[in-house]
Amino acid sequence: MDHADGDGTPGDDRDGGDDAADAGSDGVDDGGPTAVLLDVLPNGRPDDDRPQSRKSPVAYGLGNASFALYELSLDGDADVSVGDRIALDGPAVGRYREVSFDDLTRNAAAEIEYAVEAIVEADEERFVDFYNEAGPITLRLHQLNLLPGIGKKLRNDLLDERKRGPFEGFDDVEERIAGLHRPREVILERIVEEIRESDLKYRTFVGREE
16 A cells, blocks of 8 residues: 655545544544544654655544544644544645555554544444444344344343333443443444454444444
């Protein structure tokens, strides 16, 4: 996969697809795609052998809506750091492109779990709704079964209980479903797995547009 060189025309390599979240100090919360920053390289990528004067600062981010991974060319004056939410079409970003997990720096890869946790905590209702709305994939497989530790019994318990009324939060799921003690962490684990593993047959969260 080709790397961005920072010299492209405006709009090159732009990939949309995320809903808005709260943008960072250099972002613009205008309804466009946003991402949580995983790593920031002020001096550009180490494998870029061009003179420093021709290199742009680079960052890696995780999309708030679709959990896509991005490489961003930053404006030289951008004041951002790991964990910030940034508007991909905002003034801090020159351009961006989608990348794979293997394209990330070691530091960016290590931040995945923290970024996923931040996204889920900021929008709990969105992920609780998965327990309320998940449906069958095939006649023999349900979306709920993709979650770690969710077998036939817990799946049926969830389906039966949500008929009585929608789950209002992760605590509500835990209280109403005996045996499902960490519903939030189960969601987190599945999202991280989908981000890291490119060969999964089914994806529930990564690439899903809201």
